[in-house]
Amino acid sequence: MNTVVVAQLQRQFQEYLVSLYQQGFLDNQFTELRKLQDEGTPDFVAEVVSLFFDDCSKLINSMSRSLGRPESVDFKQVDSGVHQLKGSSSSVGARRVKNVCISFKECCDVQNREGCLRCLQQVDYEYKMLKTKLEDLFNLEQQILQAGGTIPQININ
Amino acid sequence: MGMVTESQFHVLAVDDSLFDRKMIERLLQKSSCQVTTVDSGSKALEFLGLRESNESDDPNAPSSSPVTHQEVEINLIITDYCMPGMTGYDLLKRVKESAAFKSIPVVIMSSENVPARISRCLEEGAEEFFLKPVKLADLTKLKPHMMKTKLKKESENPAKEDNAVLKPEIREEEPSVIEILPLHQEVEQEPMLSNNKRKAMEEVISTDRSRPKYNDITTLV
Numbered sequence: 001m002n003t004v005v006v007a008q009l010q011r012q013f014q015e016y017l018v019s020l021y022q023q024g025f026l027d028n029q030f031t032e033l034r035k036l037q038d039e040g041t042p043d044f045v046a047e048v049v050s051l052f053f054d055d056c057s058k059l060i061n062s063m064s065r066s067l068g069r070p071e072s073v074d075f076k077q078v079d080s081g082v083h084q085l086k087g088s089s090s091s092v093g094a095r096r097v098k099n100v101c102i103s104f105k106e107c108c109d110v111q112n113r114e115g116c117l118r119c120l121q122q123v124d125y126e127y128k129m130l131k132t133k134l135e136d137l138f139n140l141e142q143q144i145l146q147a148g149g150t151i152p153q154i155n156i157n
Numbered sequence: 158m159g160m161v162t163e164s165q166f167h168v169l170a171v172d173d174s175l176f177d178r179k180m181i182e183r184l185l186q187k188s189s190c191q192v193t194t195v196d197s198g199s200k201a202l203e204f205l206g207l208r209e210s211n212e213s214d215d216p217n218a219p220s221s222s223p224v225t226h227q228e229v230e231i232n233l234i235i236t237d238y239c240m241p242g243m244t245g246y247d248l249l250k251r252v253k254e255s256a257a258f259k260s261i262p263v264v265i266m267s268s269e270n271v272p273a274r275i276s277r278c279l280e281e282g283a284e285e286f287f288l289k290p291v292k293l294a295d296l297t298k299l300k301p302h303m304m305k306t307k308l309k310k311e312s313e314n315p316a317k318e319d320n321a322v323l324k325p326e327i328r329e330e331e332p333s334v335i336e337i338l339p340l341h342q343e344v345e346q347e348p349m350l351s352n353n354k355r356k357a358m359e360e361v362i363s364t365d366r367s368r369p370k371y372n373d374i375t376t377l378v
Binding site: 032036083091 | 174183184292
């Protein structure tokens with residue numbers, strides 16, 4: 001094991017992860033999520049995150065359909081979708097996605113179709129952005145493990 | 158002294174969201190509980206062996222005697238509030254109305270902070286109300302409630318093993334010890350690898366031996 005390489009990768013990982021918090025992509029709940037992963041369940045975070053992104057995709061599609069025709073918008077359905085999305089983004093620590101959901105709910109409550117459409121677009125953008133970021137993060141993790149190192153536990157306050 | 162050879166606490170988790178089920182399952186496992194998850198209140202009742210009406214056609218149904226025929230020993234039920242069909246509140250009521258199961262502690266989870274909802278649930282007999290997202294630290298509050306039922310059952314019927322059809326795993330290869338501690342202290346069991354058995358209430362992160370802790374790189378955001 002090349003300890004220099006491992007140390008370098010670990011540093012990279014740490015810096016990247018911290019930046020994701022600093023830029024508001026992630027919040028403390030992501031830290032909680034990482035706590036649930038251990039030697040017995042090394043893929044837990046990746047699995048949960050993957051489930052979350054699948055949910056995002058599905059919900060965004062169905063809400064898009066509900067918002068599709070101006071004369072017959074099913075706001076109940078949209079509200080239900082936003083509620084789910086807000087819940088899961090909150091559980092995962094996906095801060096930006098969650099924040100969009102808050103605005104989204106407000107638009108839904110007053111039956112503002114235009115507002116909802118804008119929020120829908122934003123949610124779509126945010127989850128895809130986060131997905132890319134986390135893919136890069138998990139990639140770094142893999143590189144560390146392949147180089148024989150361990151993934152640092154980082155305390156973010 | 159209070160040394161008991163113990164099977165793990167078995168929790169029944171109810172949530173209609175797959176995502177949330179996965180989360181609560183892991184949280185509970187990490188807190189050393191055995192977990193069964195179901196996606197609805199009616200499935201929860203079914204699992205307990207408490208039938209809803211008109212289900213005699215189902216060949217897989219457990220026998221319909223309503224009183225003491227409990228298929229599985231459950232130490233706690235944790236349920237989402239908002240579910241289609243039977244809500245968590247409805248489930249809570251059903252459990253508390255049943256002679257056989259009213260002693261099982263019930264905890265409600267919700268993503269919404271509605272004080273009226275919370276007090277309604279607590280009044281109906283819920284032990285705790287957790288706001289989602291549920292954290293590991295929240296689950297430490299469950300141990301005292303589960304301990305009560307465990308101790309009660311041990312004293313009522315020490316030979317209960319024979320009656321249960323499905324029994325939580327009894328860890329015979331690793332003699333487990335429960336120390337009965339005064340309130341506000343807990344014992345947590347690590348079923349897998351480590352030897353340390355006892356944790357104070359504040360510390361909820363399990364010792365992660367293979368990962369070096371970079372305490373000097375604590376970074377403030």
